[in-house]
Amino acid sequence: YMQKVAVINSLEEDMKALPDEALAAKTSEFRGRLQKGESLDDILPEAFAVVREASRRVLNMRHYDVQLIGGMVLHVGAVAEMQTGEGKTLVATLPAYLNALEGKGVHVVTVNDYLAKRDCEWMGKLYQFLGVSVAVIQEGFSQKRKRAAFNADITYLTANSLGFTFLQDTSTVDRKDDLVRLAITRPFNYAIVDEADSLLIDDCRNPLIISDEPDTGATERFLLAHKVKTERVLRLGHYVIDRKLHRISLTRDGMLRGRPPNINDLWEAAVPMGPYIITALRARELHRRDVNYIVREGEVKIVNTSTGRIMPTSRWTDDLHQAIEAQEYPEVEIKGRTKVSSSITFQTLFKYYSKLSGMTGTAITEEEEFHEVYGLSVTAVPTHKPRRRIDHEPRVFLTENHMLRTLRLLLTKARSQLRPVLIGTASVADSEYAAANLRAWGIQHQMLNARPQYIRREAKIIAQAGVPGLITIATNMAGRGTDIILGGNPKGLAQLALENTVLPAMAAEGLHQQLVSSLPLAQKSWPKFAQLFPRLKAVVDAKLGAHDTSEGPDVKDAGGLLVLVLSMQESERVAKQLRGRAGRQGDPGETFTLVDLNDPLVEAAGLTSGMEAARPFLQSARRYSCLPELSSLTQDAVERTSGM
Known part of the structure; x- marks a missing residue:
């Protein structure tokens, strides 16, 4: 990698000498060279040098040498372990741009909608400067909007959006519906997976499921099982908990005490109650409200304990979700069992890509599993400065x-x-x-x-x-x-200062919505804003200046x-x-x-x-x-x- 870094560095002054139009025209030049038979590896040094210089001009961010290494690791189809703060978002622009030149599509996969939108808007300025199309997919997008986003050169989206869109398209093909309705119109080419250990390892076997209409006939049995669990006072002596395997089994006494009235045997009825009782116990003993799930807007929402985030479209299988809904009834509705019409795991989904890569701060510990499951090697990228x-x-x-x-x-x-x-x-x-x-x-x-x-x-x-x-x-x-x-994010703090200082006055005049709807124009017009609104400029400058001259260094001095x-x-x-x-x-x-x-x-x-x-x-x-x-x-x- 260091040899290629040296070549990229040797091109830096040449790229700096190019005017904006000539630098952006490099994209067309690269595409023409690929069509004539050159490979991505052939043009990698020059393409990385172009991205570095464009980033310096557009984002005021220059890729460090270690970030160039990270980009090369991702390009070859491997997992790059990069420590916190080393700029993974910026690193992804290097292989994303390079691979987008083929016109086959690049997917940058994140863990949530917020990051997908943030990274697309942030890095999108760089791609647009270079003439590469970029789009984001968010929860709730129509098939038409998804199709337009998937057809962009680079698409930012979450793993859930990717998986559910794939399932919806698959269902459309299976039903022989109008194929014009498909959102994904070309094969999966290249993916860069952010937080790769979370998505490719922790969540790899959790199925994404599309279900048919729920069967509400089992609702009474879930409520009865919950009633048995609570009112007949099944205690630890009546069942055994295996917390490692997340299993519960009834003892002989538990089977006797757990029988609802008029039921002689928990297991021999046409619809046996035994499984409902055990699932109700699993819901109580192994899943805690505000730990494993929260109740929001009348629904039980799973919390991914490794990320702390809600999994909005996920439901536990094997009747567990319904048992927890019964536990929270009547605050939530028991939706009943659903028949799975289609499902896929991340492990299966990401194997559809011709080339797969990932980045995370913690990958070396899972190196063996990355290789066994996905055939991916792991490379630890050095830090820019000593820790x-x-x-x-x-x-x-x-x-x-x-x-x-x-x-x-x-x-x-x-x-x-x-x-x-x-x-x-x-x-x-x-x-x-x-x-x-x-x-x-x-x-x-x-x-x-x-x-x-x-x-x-x-x-x-x-x-x-x-x-x-x-x-x-x-x-x-x-x-x-x-x-x-350290000292706070200066741009974020400046935004907060503007909201707290200026927007209350603007709201009184009904101007808030107009400002929000015209933010892109406002950003382009900032030099004029500085002249027209000295108060705005003073607020922003005060925040940025305080961070640069005092707050950041003071926090560092404090430890x-x-x-x-x-x-x-x-x-x-x-x-x-x-x-x-x-x-x-x-x-x-x-x-x-x-x-x-x-x-x-x-x-x-x-x-x-x-x-x-x-x-x-x-x-x-x-x-x-x-x-x-x-x-x-x-x-x-x-x-x-x-x-x-």
Whole structure:
């Protein structure tokens, strides 16, 4: 790779000398050379040099050498492991542009609509400058809009949008409907998958399903099973829980106590109640509200625990979703069973691509699975600057009170240093519990979790997360696809300042909608705006200037972002993603993991039962209020449990 980097660097001055029109004309030149028999590899150095120079002019961002390496890794069809803040969004422009020159289509696949839209609008300026068409697909788009987007040279979309569109098109072909209605009109060519470990590994076997009309005849049986579970008081002695395999089985006593009236046997009826009872128990014991799911607008929505985000179109199979709906009835409607008309997993879907690549901050640990499942190699791309983040060993506390006491001390110290803090939690419920404690301590903070009121403000919350002294409580949503800039994101803060300073006055005059609808024009007309609206310019300049001259450097001097993780994560990769919010691009940073013996993963490691006998002694010995001396034993066990 370094030899090609040297060639690209040698072309840089030549590209800088070209006027805009000549630089943009390189796209037509490259396409002509491909038609005459040259390969993508032949033109790669020059194409990468063109993208680098166009990015410098249009985005004011120049690709580092390590980003060129990342682009080459993606181009050959491999997974690039790039650390937080190393610019994966910008890296993707290199192979996306190069492969788009063939005219076969490039898909940049993200984990959510927000990132797809953001990256398309952000990087789209670069592609448009070079004469390459770019489009985005969002949830709710019509088939016509999807077809137009899929026909662009480069398409940004989520994996869910890709999968469901594929299923809808497949159903259309199977029914021999009018093929003009198809959204995808050419074979899958090349995909760049962002957060590849999440989509290609964690979620690879979760099916995307299109169902026929639901059968509501089973609703009464789900409610009856829920009633049996609650009113007949099935206790742990009546069933056995296997938390590793997510299974529950009834004991002999459980089968007797679990029989509804007028039913002699749970398993021999024409429609046996046994499976309903077991599924109802699975819903209660293995799935917690505001942890594994939330209730929104009268529906049960699954929360992806590794990303902290809602999976809006997903439903659990094997009647589990209906059992949880019965558990939340009448707040939600029980939709009943559905007949699957078509389904596909991400593992199958992404194998349709002629060339597949991915990028993520955590891939090396899954190198073997990437190779076995997709035939993908993994390359760790060096960082642009040496890492300065300090990761402390996890601290395991005897009780939750001891853990909270340490949390409060760390927050008090960080606030005195005007240091931004990110508190990472495992679920919506945990984030809200942490927020309640901070309110009780009189500590101001902002929140980011899967609830709608926070999702709508996600970009603004992240923009402020690096502001001196600000504390942000977040689920794993903050662990992926976000960059927390020390001192705050200057553009995001400037936008907030404009909203808080100018828009209230404009709203009084009814001008708000006109401004929002003409934002593209406003951006192009900024020089005039500076003359016509000195107040606007003053607000923006104040925010940008404060960041450049004071706030960013002050936060670095204070030690950078402090990340406090308040639970053991399901896998080391998820924990690494959260820790990776600190120390971006060589910035300083510090991370702590604080857990107590009641943490679910600590319990799953078998430590809780082993400590119960010693608890009275340990509680009487103040020197054991924090148990660093157990770190080696405890941490080894917890790490073995993570990723079960």
